[in-house]
Amino acid sequence: MPDDAAPETLQFGWEEWISLPDLGVPALRAKVDTGARTSALHAFDIETFGSQARPKVRFTVHPIPGRDDLVIPCSANIVDRREVASSNGEKEMRYVIESALLVNGQKWPIEITLTNRSTMTSRMLLGRQAMKDHISIAATDRFLQPELSYDVYHTSRMREVAPQRALRICVLSREDNYSTRRLVEEGEKRGHSVEVINTTRCYMAINALAPEVHYDGKRLPRFDAVIPRIGASITPYGAAIIRQFETIGTYCVNGAAGITASRDKLYAHQIMARARIGMPNTAFASSPRDTANIISLVGTTPLIVKLLESTQGKGVVLAETKKAAESVIDAFRGLKANFLVQSFVKEAAGEDIRCLVIGGKVVASMKRTGAEGDFRSNLHRGGTAKSVRITKEERETAVRAARAFDLNMAGVDLLRSESGPKVLEVNSSPGFEGIETSTNKNIVGKLYEQIEARVRPVPIRRRKTSTSGSADKQT
Ligand SMILES: Nc1ncnc2c1ncn2[C@@H]1O[C@H](COP(=O)(O)OP(=O)(O)OP(=O)(O)O)[C@@H](O)[C@H]1O
Numbered sequence: 001m002p003d004d005a006a007p008e009t010l011q012f013g014w015e016e017w018i019s020l021p022d023l024g025v026p027a028l029r030a031k032v033d034t035g036a037r038t039s040a041l042h043a044f045d046i047e048t049f050g051s052q053a054r055p056k057v058r059f060t061v062h063p064i065p066g067r068d069d070l071v072i073p074c075s076a077n078i079v080d081r082r083e084v085a086s087s088n089g090e091k092e093m094r095y096v097i098e099s100a101l102l103v104n105g106q107k108w109p110i111e112i113t114l115t116n117r118s119t120m121t122s123r124m125l126l127g128r129q130a131m132k133d134h135i136s137i138a139a140t141d142r143f144l145q146p147e148l149s150y151d152v153y154h155t156s157r158m159r160e161v162a163p164q165r166a167l168r169i170c171v172l173s174r175e176d177n178y179s180t181r182r183l184v185e186e187g188e189k190r191g192h193s194v195e196v197i198n199t200t201r202c203y204m205a206i207n208a209l210a211p212e213v214h215y216d217g218k219r220l221p222r223f224d225a226v227i228p229r230i231g232a233s234i235t236p237y238g239a240a241i242i243r244q245f246e247t248i249g250t251y252c253v254n255g256a257a258g259i260t261a262s263r264d265k266l267y268a269h270q271i272m273a274r275a276r277i278g279m280p281n282t283a284f285a286s287s288p289r290d291t292a293n294i295i296s297l298v299g300t301t302p303l304i305v306k307l308l309e310s311t312q313g314k315g316v317v318l319a320e321t322k323k324a325a326e327s328v329i330d331a332f333r334g335l336k337a338n339f340l341v342q343s344f345v346k347e348a349a350g351e352d353i354r355c356l357v358i359g360g361k362v363v364a365s366m367k368r369t370g371a372e373g374d375f376r377s378n379l380h381r382g383g384t385a386k387s388v389r390i391t392k393e394e395r396e397t398a399v400r401a402a403r404a405f406d407l408n409m410a411g412v413d414l415l416r417s418e419s420g421p422k423v424l425e426v427n428s429s430p431g432f433e434g435i436e437t438s439t440n441k442n443i444v445g446k447l448y449e450q451i452e453a454r455v456r457p458v459p460i461r462r463r464k465t466s467t468s469g470s471a472d473k474q475t
């Protein structure tokens, strides 16, 4: 049937089964209310978000009466805000959204106001605007259109019918850099609303009944997802904020535990060793009396002495001889700095591989080559990057390393050694600039795909089926 053909008129009784596919609501019983112009939906937790130019509203629908545990999260663009008189005559300001109404294979857009008035007995009322040109009414009948079933809410089909709902996303970051800007730009391109929140300005109410995160005098809203970009200098506080979001039940791309563990090089090496992930021979001692001992544990020189809190290659020193290693260690100890000693993977020849793991897959990899004469390949040290094909073993190692820290997003750095890939570290806030530029891939888009897949499927709660129910089955 061509699009412009006049649709056939549907016969409606006073109550019918309908679908709202744009909202991810596949089955709902609606009552016809010819006394109302606009249709109304019984919605919970109504909350606006997005920019002033493109305001959106988030709400939940409990499609099955009496089953408040079954919750469909929805979001839609706001098309209007109107004063509506409800059936008991009271006036109320309501948000108006536009959404498709689907009945018996026919679909047309209707306006819907959102209300959470408990006096509304039905989940949805269909007003005249929805029925015009499409429906004729036989007011004494009901269910003249095909009947649907609430059973759909308990099936895996709910994943497929979940619409591309706009999400409200928080980027926890103190910096306005390429990565933050890309997260905002890409998220908004996909229809989400992305707010950059300064981690150190967040504060918390820590209590058992109502844990919350506050910012600038206000309680932060319920975000669909938090993307942590926690700088190394504020790891403990950043982790505390993320832990608070996790307590509230917000999906955090990377959890506090994984961020904390991966940041501490000593702890991180222990976790990787436990997961049997290849890494350079590493040793650590607390007492100055053991300097010679740890040097001999690692083996021959040259060797690497590395500050535990190092980033951007700043605290990584190559000691050519035992004497040099001892004096570097003495110097670090004099500064009360924590460090580890590691065998030098010479054959890596100043190159390392950064594998970007998102959602348990390597989505991109690049080879970084140190500046002339530098064994460190960090881009911040003047290294250069280009896209690289990695081996199956390298891929598996990177995925296992991210999994060892339970990180959904991780930059896994490894060296190519004679005895296979050796992981140097796992970064929980990997930068996007180098990897997007060198591989020409939309990495941030991949991150959003992962977030959307995690956040969008509706929580399905199965009804407890009684096993002795057949006796009282009614016919
Ligand atoms: N054991 C080693 N053998 C050979 N080269 C090494 C070794 N450890 C580090 N390097 C080189 O030094 C660079 C910096 O080391 P590492 O990544 O451990 O430090 P970092 O300060 O944490 O840097 P990042 O900014 O990547 O977090 C590595 O990318 C690698 O090129």
Ligand SMILES: [Mg+2]
Residues within 6 Å of the ligand: 310, 311, 312, 425, 427
């Ligand atoms: Mg590091």
Ligand SMILES: [Mg+2]
Residues within 6 Å of the ligand: 413, 424, 425
């Ligand atoms: Mg590194």
